[in-house]
Amino acid sequence: MNLTLVFREAREYRLKEIALSVKTDRFQLKHTLNNIEHLQTKDWLHDDEGNGIRRGLHHHETTAVTVLPKPPKLRIAVVDLRSQYYVGERCTLTIRVTNDEAESVTGSIRQIHDESGDTALSIRWEAEDRECTGADLYPLQELHPDDSALLTLSIQAPLDAGTHAIALDADYTLAGVPFTALKRTLTLEIVFATLFEAKFTLSPALHEDPWPSYFTSSSASESPEGVPHLWRVGSKLRSLADCSILFESVKAIVDHVGEDASCQIMDLDRLDQVTLIPQGVFERAFQLLTRKGSLDNRSLTAVELSLELTWRRQDNVKVSTALVPIPRMTLPTSEPRVLCVHAESRDTGADVVLQYHLENPSSHFLTFAITFEANDDFAFSGPKHRALSLAPLSRHRIDYHLLVHGALDAVKGPGGPGRWIYPGLRVVDSYYQKTLQVQAAGNGVKLDAQKGLAVWVPASTEKR
Structure with a gap:
């Protein structure tokens, strides 16, 4: 006779005692085995039509059994x-x-x-x-x-x-x-x-408001605010997403600015909803206005910014926000510089009017030797050689009117077909014998790594 015992609780069970009880009208019998040596066995007998068949137990410890939990479905x-x-x-x-x-x-x-x-x-x-x-x-x-x-x-x-x-x-x-x-x-x-691969550029821009002066301070005991410096921060984002994404808004936020300094961000243009495909490139620029709290403070200005992008997947209505950190910028406040802008030409005889702004935000008198180099691509009107002395906290503008020779092969550029010309203005600090690099500070001008300053001339303005 085979007896079957089913364990329902998941745990380990150990055999300690076996008791066989027989109760009849004539007698009662109870046989107990509690000796562990007698309980252990390597075989068990199986009844097969009255014949006892011995089978081996493939367990190292035959007096214990582990019941596993019921598999969840x-x-x-x-x-x-x-x-x-x-x-x-x-x-x-x-x-x-x-x-x-x-x-x-x-x-x-x-x-x-x-x-x-x-x-x-x-x-x-x-x-x-x-x-x-x-x-x-x-x-x-x-x-x-x-x-x-x-x-x-x-x-x-x-x-x-x-x-x-x-x-x-x-x-x-x-x-x-x-x-x-x-x-x-x-x-x-x-x-x-990571959603984007980001690259950033920093270049100076021209701030046209008058500079502060010690002589225009409202109080004799207080120093006026520092010189305002305008910068252009450009961003170029390449999408690393595997699907198209939609930009709802893009803006720069100030995370940190150095002590005794202020920072203001201005958007250059309005952003409409933009769709960016996988590996697509999106460019966005904004202006940064920094100013020290006092003219006496000539230290560098440290600025930390982030680009905040509000976006969503094209197949999703939920809007997400991504923060792209912009590398820390250390901006000079007292170094002289030369800024070039492409001004609107009111002279019918000139194709291009360039304005060079020489700035001296330092507390020293500076003298510069200025040379404008001749070029086969254009004729110019303006000083070829001159010396310029700048008082502390002052700046001066020099205009050059350019007449482009002929019409070379037009290329695609900002605003339509045209070509780039490369005027050369050399500005040398006479005392330190240091050459100042001319910086592009507006639309239609850029810096070329090999040729220097480049100016865009639309095809419609070329006269001869």
């Missing part, structure tokens, strides 16, 4: 998991919970993630019930066999790229066995990638 799956997400993105995951058990189940599901460090995720459940929204634990209503429930998990991506693990633990019980808990776990590896 509740399924957890993510419906819309993407291959990667991006830093700063607001992500939404749809979780489907399916009951493959033979009975109805009830329980709860919990999301677990690493909350340590600066790159921790911000995760919450979204539900119509406000008590469930934002909690780590989400209750599962009764699910009948083969039924499913859809849950929404909202994730605010970190600002740094990396891979994060999110565990979804479902604890539930069967309707027929309410005191036996079952557990199903799903672990997700979510990749948060």
Whole structure:
């Protein structure tokens, strides 16, 4: 006779004693084995039609058995998991919970993630019930066999790229066995990638307002504000996304500015909604106005900025925000410089009018030797050689009228076809024998790495 014993609780069971009790009308018999040496055996007898068949037990310890938990049949799956997400993105995951058990189940599901460090995720459940929204634990209503429930998990991506693990633990019980808990776990590896490859440029710009002076101070005991300096910060972003994205807004924000200094950001133009395809390039520029709190402060100005981009996927209505840090900028405030702008020509005999602004924001008298070099591409009107002395905290403008010779092969440029010419102005500090580099400070002028300052001449303005 074979006896079968079923263990329902998941644990380790050890045999300590076997007792056989027989009770009849004539007698009662009880036989007990509690000697561990007698209980251990390597074989067991199997009754096969009255014949005892000995079979070996393939266990090292035959008086112990480990009962494993019942395999859970509740399924957890993510419906819309993407291959990667991006830093700063607001992500939404749809979780489907399916009951493959033979009975109805009830329980709860919990999301677990690493909350340590600066790159921790911000995760919450979204539900119509406000008590469930934002909690780590989400209750599962009764699910009948083969039924499913859809849950929404909202994730605010970190600002740094990396891979994060999110565990979804479902604890539930069967309707027929309410005191036996079952557990199903799903672990997700979510990749948060960098959205853009960013490059930034910094160049000076001309601030046309009059400079402050000690002689115009409102109070004799107080120093006036420092000299205003205008800068142009250009950004070039290349999309690293695997889908098209839409820019809603792009703006620069000030993270930090040095002591006794102010910083103001001005947009150069208005931004409409822009669509950027994978590997597409987007360029945006803005102006930066810095000023020291006092004319007596001649130290460098340290500025830290970030580019704040509001964007969304083309197939998603949820808007995300990305912060792209701009490398720290150390801006000089007391060094002399030469700025060139392309002015509007009111002289019908000139194709181009160039204005060179020589600035001396230092506290010393400076003398410059100025030479304008001849060029085969144009004739010019203006001083060819001259010496210029600048008092402290002063600047001076020199105009040159250019008449372009002939019409060379036109190329595509800003505003239509035209060509670049390369006027050469050499400015040397007579005392320090230092040559100042002419900086492009407006539209229609740029710096060429090999030829120096370049000026754009539209094809429609070339006279001869």
